[in-house]
Amino acid sequence: MESGKKPSAVSDVGAWAMNVISSVGIIMANKQLMSSSGYAFGFATTLTGFHFTVTAFVGLVSNATGLSASKYVPMWELLWFSVVANTSIAGMNFSLMLNSVGFYQISKLSMIPVVCVMEWIINNKHYSRKVKMSVVVVVIGVGVCTVTDVKVNAKGFLCACLAVFSTSLQQITIGSLQKKYSIGSFELLSKTAPIQALSLLVLGPFVDYYLNGEFVTNYKMSMGAIETEELTIPKEKEVAVARFQRLLIVAGAATAERSAALELGNLEEANLLLGEAEAANQEAKKLKPICNFREEEFENLPKHFISMELVTNFGKKQLAELAASVHVSSA
Template sequence: MEAEKKPPVVSDLGAWGMNVVSSVGIIMANKQLMSSAGYAFSFATTLTGFHFTVTALVGWISRASGYSASKHVPLWELVWFSLVANTSITGMNLSLMLNSVGFYQISKLSMIPVVCLMEWVINSKHYTTKVISAVVVVAAGVGICTVTDVEVNAKGFICACVAVFCTSLQQITIGSFQKKYSIGSFELLSKTAPIQAVSLIILGPFADYYLNGQWLFNYSFSTGATFFILLSCSLAVFCNMSQYLCIGRFSATSFQVLGHMKTVCVLILGWILFDSALTIKNILGMLLAIMGMVVYSWAMESEKKATAAIPRNKSDMLDGEDVPLKSRLSGVPSDELDLEDGPMKS
């Protein structure tokens, strides 16, 4: 008899909600922390190192208290994953610095087709016409409401390509590791966070100096800046955790579509909290993106139902009218017959 499966601690909807709320919250906190009108903390790479330091600390406390178990994952795979993840972070920062905001947004939009292509190549995953159409609608809507000026140069283009490739590979690898090693999302995050934290804390100040020409050691930490750094780090724990949860339960493609929902939320909150401009073009783009997300959810649900309807074992194939005639005539149970010549062979 199979062991009874325990219900997940966090539901699928809860994982989505945690990711949206924490991601939007950390963007708002970082905007206040890093903007010139706020505390001018322009050390994005080092701040990410702080994020992973706090995440690693939470993971250590969780294991020490017995809340989470530790499963073996080869060290070289953890180092490889951390290298890809850190290259993604650095590449995104360089892309934003070297390119216009418009091209940076286009590079982020390109992650959806890149993730789809990589999942097709690596995991042999196929997508229905409905899903592809919905993804195109989402990308078009977000493009309309976010892309403005588009300027690019050779260095910026290379950085954008590296960032898109590494980010897509990182998100696919998260799901692959969880299945390969039967490890939970938080346990995997607890193993990768310390490596990323150490490497980013060491290399972050140099990367930030290259990006903005300022040293972290010369920054004057005020009470307000310290508060927002701690707030950003706290939100980062939930953001990282929910990212692993979402990709582990769904797919990297679904996570990218969710990411564009966060973009819409950020635009709306920026308009409410920071008096950002909101034009008719932005509104129409948001509506188109939201419509695409609804269609995507419907398409994925239809795909799940279609997959569930496909017979997966011998008992499914032998249900009802599919029972072999030989079994009906002899009265012998169908599962005792030789099925070598039948529709399926176990």
């Protein structure tokens, strides 16, 4: 019996670990995507639609391969649950976008007392004294964190309240549907995900436009870390331009110095300068497509370089010929 329980315990630990890791990962990824210091994708409702599109696809594959079974649930109940769930997730995303990660997590904790109160009102459920004392501790903790978090703002606080209320109602609805139709959480999700994805992708852009003042189609897409259109931070663009210019000048100067070394018969120095010029040119070629540099941006850079060593060794006639070759007028 004991040996039979061990795999179950291990699988439970693994499931909890994956749940925590994936939840934290999604929160951090969404925060980076939606925050102004990240990619500023302020279209939380549309983003939720993308999430549920993937979820619907996974549910479809799972049902088709027999990994999960589809059970009957009336359409009107699926629609009601989808409305509540859409409001919950969109509210959570807006709360994450408008508030700090700390306040977002604290607001999620407040769902515990809210669920208890709602179940008491809706289902007339009663709790023991110990449970009530635990809920009071949570409420006090949430209150203290809310007061001391200086990053709370009115719009973010309202979105957090809406998210907490709708998510609490969603939790109660999930329990009711699972008990009523003997359906698992994944099976229920696979039935509601297509409805949620379709409704959010249709209505999401308009909700986001009302909140942000622009459509998702106006957002300038990028490739994340490798951005081909422009770098996200202007300072980074400025540094990249300066680096590219320096490489071009180093390559040009090294080439000129190599020509002088060959003219003076110093082959060893010429070979070293050739390697320096080629290295600078190669690095500049790699940087150019990444930063999407264009030739006309660097027209003001010098195109002809003259070695000072060559100048000091040339006579007046040779200097005049050299100046003429690079279109420089001699005095």
